[in-house]
Amino acid sequence: MSITLTFHGQSCFQLNDGTHNLLIDPFFTDNPVAKIEAKDVTCSHIAITHGHFDHFADCESIAKANDATVFAAYEICDYLHEQGHEKCEPGNPGGRIETLFGGISFTQAFHSSSFKGRYMGMPCGLMIEFAGAVLYHAGDTSLFSDMELLGQIYTPDVAMFPIGDRFTMGPEMAAVAAEMIGAPTAIPMHYNTWPAIEVDVKQFAPKDIEVLVMEPGDALELSAE
Ligand code: NI
Numbered sequence: 001m002s003i004t005l006t007f008h009g010q011s012c013f014q015l016n017d018g019t020h021n022l023l024i025d026p027f028f029t030d031n032p033v034a035k036i037e038a039k040d041v042t043c044s045h046i047a048i049t050h051g052h053f054d055h056f057a058d059c060e061s062i063a064k065a066n067d068a069t070v071f072a073a074y075e076i077c078d079y080l081h082e083q084g085h086e087k088c089e090p091g092n093p094g095g096r097i098e099t100l101f102g103g104i105s106f107t108q109a110f111h112s113s114s115f116k117g118r119y120m121g122m123p124c125g126l127m128i129e130f131a132g133a134v135l136y137h138a139g140d141t142s143l144f145s146d147m148e149l150l151g152q153i154y155t156p157d158v159a160m161f162p163i164g165d166r167f168t169m170g171p172e173m174a175a176v177a178a179e180m181i182g183a184p185t186a187i188p189m190h191y192n193t194w195p196a197i198e199v200d201v202k203q204f205a206p207k208d209i210e211v212l213v214m215e216p217g218d219a220l221e222l223s224a225e
């Protein structure tokens, strides 16, 4: 089966197999590198790593406009319920949710999570089973040694790592993370959106792993069994 993977800048990706259309960490409004606007996004599902605005700000409007199911931390789902969006699937690190497209597992991330001053639960990474492929989206995180274990357990095909430094790993640490996760393909994210997270992407050079640099707006086909 063929999967289209689209990158929208920062940590926002979209997976589409023609039937299911999963949006990850929607951030279009106020995203200086996004090529499209939130109102033009279509999706059937949304997965959120944590509540910071650069991962979550457009979730509510897009979820409502598309009647999309949102997978997120318990506290984020609580917030969305209060805003009148009922289609939420809450989770927390360690848990897996069976979905129409495969599954979503929440993994740990070392970071914080808040939105408009409100606590938004544990920040997470996501292990996404989508149409036969397994993708790891690290969310915003530092390096942690359990990444090796996550790689062994889930054996992802593709992994996305934040490399912008300051709020997350920088490129050198992210390269170590990519080696620990061990997915054959690694995609850098969360960099060059603003001056504070400007880095040279060439410094993200994990050993024996293919680095796929996507520009905002880029789409590519992944093949899965
Ligand atoms: Ni964050």
Ligand code: MN
Pocket: 052, 054, 055, 140, 167, 190
């Ligand atoms: Mn962030």
